Amino acid sequence: MNNTVSNHPESTADREFVHSRLIDAPQERVFQTFAEPAHLARWWGPNGFSNTFEVFEFRPGGTWRFVMHGPDGTDYPNESVFREVVAPERVVFEHLSEGHHFVMTIEFIAQGDQTLVGWRQVFDTAEHRDRIAKFVLEANEQNLSRLAAEVRRVV
Numbered sequence: 071m072n073n074t075v076s077n078h079p080e081s082t083a084d085r086e087f088v089h090s091r092l093i094d095a096p097q098e099r100v101f102q103t104f105a106e107p108a109h110l111a112r113w114w115g116p117n118g119f120s121n122t123f124e125v126f127e128f129r130p131g132g133t134w135r136f137v138m139h140g141p142d143g144t145d146y147p148n149e150s151v152f153r154e155v156v157a158p159e160r161v162v163f164e165h166l167s168e169g170h171h172f173v174m175t176i177e178f179i180a181q182g183d184q185t186l187v188g189w190r191q192v193f194d195t196a197e198h199r200d201r202i203a204k205f206v207l208e209a210n211e212q213n214l215s216r217l218a219a220e221v222r223r224v225v
Contacts, residue, residue, distance in 0.1 A: 151163060
């Protein structure tokens with residue numbers, strides 16, 4: 071970690087993934103697919119994964135604890151804390167895991183009747199990012215595709 075004092079924030083480019091997707095739905099509806107756990111549980115994660123939510127406290131400081139069930143039957147416990155919730159514009163959460171720690175910022179930007187979803191996932195080190203890049207790059211795109219499909223279920 072850079073310990074020098076600077077007026078410029080430290081660049082995270084070497085330890086982040088950035089994705090975006092234009093979703094054919096209004097901003098409020100797209101945000102709702104994240105804010106409502108029944109919707110979020112259906113689309114969160116890559117293809118073939120499902121989720122069981124244990125705690126979903128959708129507010130700054132709130133806990134999000136769940137188990138992702140892999141297509142091979144493996145369970146992946148997850149715990150995060152919401153750092154920022156600005157409806158219907160942005161959600162920031164910190165994924166709390168010693169071996170897989172990151173901060174995720176999801177922005178929902180209105181573009182007329184559509185919404186540009188911006189997805190920024192920042193890891194502690196470039197080495198961690200590089201180690202999981204092959205899986206995460208595709209998984210994040212699948213996640214956004216699943217979001218686009220789930221938006222059609224929101225009424």
